[in-house]
Amino acid sequence: MVERAAILAEGAEFPAILDWIVAHAGRPETALAAPTSGGLHSMRTHTGADPGRRTPQRYVLPPDAFA
16 A cells, blocks of 8 residues: 555656556555544535545555565
8 A cells, every 4th residue: 555645755756656556556545435423523524525536545556566
């Protein structure tokens, strides 16, 4: 698993790294569903943004990607 923050830290190499991940059968991690209950930060989970269009925070690679 590769964190998006680590990829962004590489700066201009970001697109090339994403291309490498895709070429090695990597895929974005599926987003977790937002909690259905309220709570202290409930307003932050209802921004109106489509949850299917969220930016993935991690990318998952198969075990043999680094072999």
